[in-house]
Amino acid sequence: MSSLQLLQLTEHGRNLFSSRRRTLAVVSGALLAGGTLAYAQSGRRRKHREENPCNDANTRSKESISQNGVDGKVVKPRKKKNLLKSLHFLAAILLKKIGPSGTNYLLGLMLTAVLRTAIGHRLAKVQGYLFKSAFLRRVPAFTRLIIENLLLCFLQSTVYQTSKYLTGSLSLRFKKILTDLIHADYFENMVYYKISHVDHRISNPEQRIASDIPKFCAGLSDLVQDDLIAIADGLIYIWRICSYASPKYVLWILAYVLGAGGTIRKFSPSFGKLKAMEQQLEGEYRQVHSRLRTHAESVAFYGGENREESHIMQRFQALVRHVNVVLHENWWFGMIQDFLLKYLGATVGVILIVEPFFAGDLKPDTSTLGRAEMLSNLRYHTSVIISLFQSLGTLSTSSRRLNLLSGYADRIHELLDVSRELSGVRDRLMSRNSSAKNYISEANYIEFSGVKVVTPSGNVLVDDLTLRVESGSNLLITGPNGSGKSSLFRVLGGLWPLVSGHIVKPGVGSNLNKEIFYVPQRPYTAVGTLRDQLIYPLTADQETEPLSYGGMVDLLKNVDLDYLLERYPLDKEVNWGDELSLGEQQRLGMARLFYHKPKFAILDECTSAVTTDMEERFCNRVRAMGTSCITISHRPALVAFHDVVLSLDGEGGWKVQDNRNGSFLPTESEFDALKSSETDRKSDALAVQRAFSANTKDNTLSGPKEHSYSTQVIATSPNMEIESTEQPHLIPQLQCSPRPLPVRVAAMSKILVPKIIDKQGAQLLAVAVLVLSRTWISDRIASLNGWLLVCFPLLQELELAGVQFL
Structure with a gap:
């Protein structure tokens, strides 16, 4: 090869390299222009969606979430950060x-x-x-x-x-x-x-x-x-x-x-x-x-x-x-x-x-x-x-x-x-409202003075309530549903803010404490041992007097739950909410109350799922402990165990009456006058009071216990001691081991194949085309890079060889 041919070949390589760079620049510019155009079109589409939010389902979803929150709750507006x-x-x-x-x-x-x-x-x-x-x-x-x-x-x-x-x-x-x-x-x-x-x-x-x-x-x-x-x-x-x-x-x-x-x-x-x-x-x-x-x-x-x-x-x-x-x-x-x-x-x-x-x-x-x-x-x-x-x-x-x-x-x-x-809301409210007498203080009794109970949404349930519960007395709260019976104790316990008024109670701060114990209709059962349920919310390290095994037996016997000691080991952690029925959970809540022995007990429908006999035993045991009860209940039989009755009408009104003399309700003429002059809501509240009055006069709890139930037997279970000659019934068993892989694949194919043919076939075909195209483009790019990295140095070597030959 002559020197001239070598130089021509070298010059051809340079021209080819420069032409490829120009081509690359043109292609890059075209792709960049195409991307810019696509972005501009996307921006116009987004602007169109913003101008027409009714056509954009996602926009509706965002607006609904930002304005209504979850399940339609009102969310307070806030500035974006x-x-x-x-x-x-x-x-x-x-x-x-x-x-x-x-x-x-x-x-x-x-x-x-x-x-x-x-x-x-x-x-x-x-x-x-x-x-x-x-x-x-x-x-x-x-x-x-x-x-x-x-x-x-x-x-x-x-x-x-x-x-x-x-x-x-x-x-x-x-x-x-x-x-x-x-x-x-x-x-x-x-x-x-x-x-x-x-x-x-x-x-x-x-x-x-x-x-x-x-x-x-x-x-x-x-x-x-x-x-x-x-x-x-x-x-x-x-x-x-x-x-x-x-x-x-x-x-x-x-x-x-x-x-x-x-x-x-x-x-x-x-x-x-x-x-x-x-x-x-x-x-x-x-x-x-x-x-x-x-x-x-x-x-x-x-x-x-x-x-x-x-x-x-x-x-x-x-x-x-x-x-x-x-x-x-x-x-x-x-x-x-x-x-x-x-x-x-x-x-x-x-x-x-x-x-x-x-x-x-x-x-x-x-x-x-x-x-x-x-x-x-x-x-x-x-x-x-x-x-x-x-x-x-x-x-x-x-x-x-x-x-x-x-x-x-x-x-x-x-x-x-x-x-x-x-x-920090509590501290700010207490410091700001202490001069206005809207605060919570400590004493050995519970007192509401000018207290207003307001829901988080702003509805007034109880207005200007004034009531005092001395240690040793028992209060029964009645009223229709939604009248504020449980909400009153949300304010007492600090769950809801004290809007106005003055509250006096045992303990420091606005929460409930060991002096005031709350027993709800469905007591909370934590995952843990049986002993953990009895001492809740305390832990073993927080107990001043550790609960012994004998103490556990006595507490459970008082509520007829001693069989739990045989059913569950003492150190076994159990999800008691799944294991116990509602009645058993309520009796466990009673045993928990007996263990803590508070000064005041707030009983919120806590005996609704137990027998009348168990309810009577429970009330007698609480009275014997010297604990004052504040009871929310729809059972008129509990009137006999309480000294004071607080009646709520559901519209902010209330009435406190003494039950010691047995006549705390209005007469028939007073009831008719109230029914004709007041709203249906207040009439319903008075109807609840009359039901309590009738039940008090009957005094069902004072009669013999055997008259509380029907004694006529109309059916009984078969005698299980007789050997049955019939074949036992077959109990279906769940398959615990997985099925073979081919069977699972076949079952999955029956589900997926029709959907692929109907809806997803085009998408799968598009994915396959994109994968093949990407593979081909990657191979082509690799070839070009290899040519640039190998052929160009060889051309450079040819140039040097030609110069040396000359």
Whole structure:
């Protein structure tokens, strides 16, 4: 081949390279213009949806949630926060409370980041030397480098797993800090109750505590790890490329990354708000499923599965609509992001890899050793450029990851703010209203003075109530449903705020305490041992006089529950709410009251599911303990055990009457006059009083107990001692072991195949076409990159050979 032909071939390679660069620029510009047009169309569609919200189901869902909350509850309006401000707030808390262990985790992550960069840099060097030794056919050097490469890979995997362990530990530390911080206010002043039943600004607080906090902490720790590695890689490889090539390559990479990052931020949707809304809808969907599980028996008795399914599907469809919006936003934005950072960035990287071997400091000479050095430098320079692109790209995309994390941060910050506000309401109210006599003070009796009971929605149930319950006296509260009987004790216990008036009670603070014990209609049964149920809410460490086994037997015998000692081991933890019936739970609540022996007992329909005999024994035992009862009941038989009757009419009115003389009710003429002049609500309240009066005169509890039940036997169970000659009935057994895999696949096919043919066939075909197209495009890109990395150096070598020949 003549020198002229060599020079012509070299010139042809240069022209081809320049023409390909021009073609690449044109294609990139076309794709960028297409992406811009798609974004503009998407923006117009979003604007059209905002102008026509009736056509957008997702918009309706968001408005319904923001205005009505969950299940139609009114949510107080609140100002939108700056999402990054919430992120900065939480980050400041984490740094302040991170402690020595968290600091050690951060220092360990910094050290592992430096070690990963150093090992990765050495691996790039060794792999470059492998190319050189293979080209020169130096077997001993190649073997030694292979062994070193294996050792470095082992070290890199060790450092990588250590970094993952430290990242997980840091995430766990972050999770503990935020969880402890929220729990400190969440369990203070009964915020856990007020946040769901009084305030209503936050729905599904358990979703934010149990789901949002772990996701936020895991994402934040991963971001810290990735950014530390990116910083270490960037510093090391910038220094290396400046030492053997030229700083212009760093400037080109930095200019490209900044330009691409700025373009991405310009087009980036509000992923933080989208993520926050997605978590909100997921929490509501999970809540309705949890609600169905809690009330499954009642729903099954009513046959209301269709109604519940409709309600659950409404929440699910709202979630699906929002996820479709998120998928659409991710689709068009991911198309722009992948093009700029992944594919166009890879092409720019190839150009930066090859360019120094044409006109830079890495131009090879014509010797065999020079060509070997060129292969080694090419491999090393490729690793440096790729690592720089990855590190700077990681730093540039951190803003998007922070935007995603800010969605979780806003929800967590809001929960913290509301919890702190509600936990401090009592102190502020007491300090502000002490001069106006709207406060709670301590004494050995219970007194309401000018107290107004108002629901969280603003309805007045009881107005200007004045009542005193001395120690040793018993109060019975009557009235129609919804008149405020239980609500009165929500105010006494601090569950609802004291709007006006003065309350005096034993104990300090606004909550119920050991001096005032509350026994509801369905007593709370915690998961634990039988002993734990009797001493609740105390724990074994909080007992001043530990409950002995004999004491347990006596308490359970008093309520006819001693058989539980034989049925369940003493140290066995049981979910008693699933094991005991309502009547058994009420008797367990009575035994719990006998153990605590309070001065005052608030009995809220706590004997509605037990026998009359058990109710009488219970009242006698409470009277013998010297405990004053404040009873809410619809059983007129309990009038005989109470001294004072408080009647509520349901419209704010009330009446206190003495029952010691047995005549606390109006006459017949008074009742008729009231019925004709007052509202139906007050007439219903008086009807309740008359029922109590009639039952008091009958004095059913004073008669013999055998007259309380029917004594005529009309049927009895068969004699079980007689041996039956019939075959026993076969009891169906559930299949506990899984069926074989082919059977399961066949059963699943019967469900999926018709749906695939009807609805999803086109989608599956589109996915298959996209996968094949992506594979073909990737193969073509790899071919072009190989041509650029191999053919261009060969052309450069031909050019050098031609010059040498001349």
